[in-house]
Amino acid sequence: MARKFSKWLRLDNSAKIFPMMANKNQQNLFCLAFRLYEDVEPAVLNEALVATVKRFPSINVKLKKGVFWHYFEEHTGKPRVYEAGPVALRRITPNNAGGFYFRISYFRNNIYGEFFHALTDGKGASEFMKSLLFTYFRMLGKDVDGEQLVLTVNSPPNPKEYEDSFQTYYQKKKLSELPIDSLKGQTAYMIPGAEFDGPGMGEINVYADAKAFLSFCRAHKATVTEMIGALFILSLYEAKIKPLNLPPQNIQLFVPINLRRIFPSETVRNFSLFSRIGVMSSGDMKMDELIAHIHEKLAADTQKDVLSAKISTTVYAEKFLPLRLTPLFLKKLIFNFSNLFFGKHKKTATFSSVGIMKLPESFRPLVRDCYYSIAANKKSPITVTAVTTFDTICINFTRSITDTDTEKAFVKYLHDAGLAVRVASNYWEVENAL
Amino acid sequence: MxxxxxxxxxxxxxxxxxxxxxxxxxxxxxxxxxxPPKTDKIKRRGSRVNFHNLYLSIAAIAVGVCVALNLTLTPDVYWFTIVMAVLAYGYLTVANTVLSNSSIWIKIFWQIFMIILILWAAQSVLNPLFEERNNWLLDYAVPIILGISVVALGITAASLINKEPSLLVDNLLISLIGFVPIILYATGVIDEVIPASICAGLCGLSMICFVAFAKDELWAEIVRRFHF
Structure with a gap:
């Protein structure tokens, strides 16, 4: 019998930090959930998952510890789908997800895909979920077509899909030429609130008609991202800063940037950086001024040369020989120690706008909508995301604190602007709910 | 609604x-x-008894009682050090070997280290009683423990070469530690050559076997485990 060599992958540049940051109370997870028009058939979904995961070698992996870095090893087992539990974004461990670092679950007509950020980012996960849905629908006998928007299980995986694009676009530079200060950040306002007494997070989805929302944005000469960012800052001020009569606070929004838009890449692994949008709160904040400020900051931070320098900085850190030669346990110790003393209070909240999730038109009668959520934690108690599927935009708020004041203020802005919104929640803050 | x-x-x-x-x-x-709806099965933070706190509390009480008894009844022989070493071994066995996801070699390394610690405590206590200050721990116990570990891990690695190739590197690392007794003999720290030589021989044999019969797998494992 021929002996089999297990394949392995180095973690990509931005993934390297996530296993080191993970602990019992915090893990960088995100969820991509699709609501279908019909109830999910678990056995078929399971079969579709087994077929799909083989198409994504960088997701079909186990996370292992090396002497100097973590690495991925091909998972030879089969994944399975789980019945969704009540705890949103529950920590993924080797024991509770069959050794995989993602979990596919279902509840009635919902399919949830939860991913550890070391595997992939939002774009990569959406490619995986689209492929899973496509395979699932095909197995159900539905008449669906990939329309060149889906990586189907029949096509072999392209090595470019699991390349580390940070390395592809890395340009060797001297330390003095790198914008190290741009990655440091400033001390930010921390959202106060009582933490949940137990695992799980509160989730609120705000659905609106995509065209109506876009018209609302255009009326203010804003993009969807700029509008939601501005509304969130205003809501935060209304809900948390104004009632306490606090002096001006430095609100720092952490906005991930999908680098594939600027640097062509087919990778389904991590390929994103971030922009920090800072605003000093005051009673005079006007929506249009905030939109202009966000526009200016995002425009500056998404310039090719700025991003290229940031890529070079992060890859330089990874290639720095003394760091490379430090054993993993020491790296983790140093990282956690420095994070404990210097990493606090650097961001107020995370806001990620996925934009339009391009699904094949043949999915329209089958998929109602989709939402995207990112795990909140003590340092960043509220995360906001937005994704548009077909005619619906879903703005998700995930929080580790019990009160819903910020969400309430946000929805009030939309309601006052005349937008019809639908709201759903997991009522994590309410005893005996649902 | x-x-x-x-x-x-x-x-x-x-x-x-x-x-x-x-x-x-x-x-x-x-x-x-x-x-999905909320259920009553959700665990509250801190509601479960934490093994670490429970074990360390019981161990602290046990050590306190033993120290008091030892100093009162037999002040010439510090047998409480053996109790401390056994308790430390018990903690490490559960925390590091049973509950942890560490690699096999880390688990075996700590097992060997703790067993040697218990034996060292025993040697420190027992030697003065027999008025014979021989170094049986390093002369005999350490080479025997290392030799048994290498043979056991070698057999396991050979039988699971397809399923768990990472054991090859674990075996290599434990084998390297197996040369410590012969180095100690060469530097004059220990007196007995036979156990140290047998241990070094077993470790060398294990390394030669894996290099001869599973060179490619071993090299692939080394590359992935030591990539930097």
Whole structure:
């Protein structure tokens, strides 16, 4: 019998930090959930998952510890789908997800895909979920077509899909030429609130008609991202800063940037950086001024040369020989120690706008909508995301604190602007709910 | 469902508004499931007894009692050090070997280290009693423990070469530690050559076997484990 060599992958540049940051109370997870028009058939979904995961070698992996870095090893087992539990974004461990670092679950007509950020980012996960849905629908006998928007299980995986694009676009530079200060950040306002007494997070989805929302944005000469960012800052001020009569606070929004838009890449692994949008709160904040400020900051931070320098900085850190030669346990110790003393209070909240999730038109009668959520934690108690599927935009708020004041203020802005919104929640803050 | 206070449509059938938590009015509109319902099975933070705290508390009490008894009844022989070493071994066995996801070699390394610690405590206590200060721990116990570990891990690695190739590197690392007794003999720290030589021989044999019969797998494992 021929002996089999297990394949392995180095973690990509931005993934390297996530296993080191993970602990019992915090893990960088995100969820991509699709609501279908019909109830999910678990056995078929399971079969579709087994077929799909083989198409994504960088997701079909186990996370292992090396002497100097973590690495991925091909998972030879089969994944399975789980019945969704009540705890949103529950920590993924080797024991509770069959050794995989993602979990596919279902509840009635919902399919949830939860991913550890070391595997992939939002774009990569959406490619995986689209492929899973496509395979699932095909197995159900539905008449669906990939329309060149889906990586189907029949096509072999392209090595470019699991390349580390940070390395592809890395340009060797001297330390003095790198914008190290741009990655440091400033001390930010921390959202106060009582933490949940137990695992799980509160989730609120705000659905609106995509065209109506876009018209609302255009009326203010804003993009969807700029509008939601501005509304969130205003809501935060209304809900948390104004009632306490606090002096001006430095609100720092952490906005991930999908680098594939600027640097062509087919990778389904991590390929994103971030922009920090800072605003000093005051009673005079006007929506249009905030939109202009966000526009200016995002425009500056998404310039090719700025991003290229940031890529070079992060890859330089990874290639720095003394760091490379430090054993993993020491790296983790140093990282956690420095994070404990210097990493606090650097961001107020995370806001990620996925934009339009391009699904094949043949999915329209089958998929109602989709939402995207990112795990909140003590340092960043509220995360906001937005994704548009077909005619619906879903703005998700995930929080580790019990009160819903910020969400309430946000929805009030939309309601006052005349937008019809639908709201759903997991009522994590309410005893005996649902 | 609609909330008359917030003016929003509620997309689920909870009957309450997610924003203000007031009762919603049923307007006959369609509702859809978004999230699974809450259940009573959710564990509260801190409600479960933590093994580490429990073990360390019991161990602290046990050590305190032993020290008191030892110093009162037999002040010439510090047998409480053996109790301390056994308790430390018990803790490490559960925390590092049973509950942890560390690699096999880390687990074996700590097992060897702790067993040697217990034997060292025993040697420190027992040697003065027999008035014979021989170094049986390093002369015999350490080479025997290392030799047994290398043979056991070698057999396991050979039988699981396809399923768990990472054991090859674990075996290599433990084998390297197996040369410590012969180095100690060469530097004059220990007196007995036979156990140290047997241990070094077993380790060398294990390394030669794996290099001869599984060179490619071993090299592939080394590359992935030591990549920097």
């Amino acid at each position: 609609r909330c008359k206070y917030c003016g929003v449509e509620i997309d689920d059938d909870s009957g309450i508004c997610p924003l203000c938590h007031e009762l919603a009015v049923d307007d006959g509109g369609e509702t859809h499931a978004n999230f």
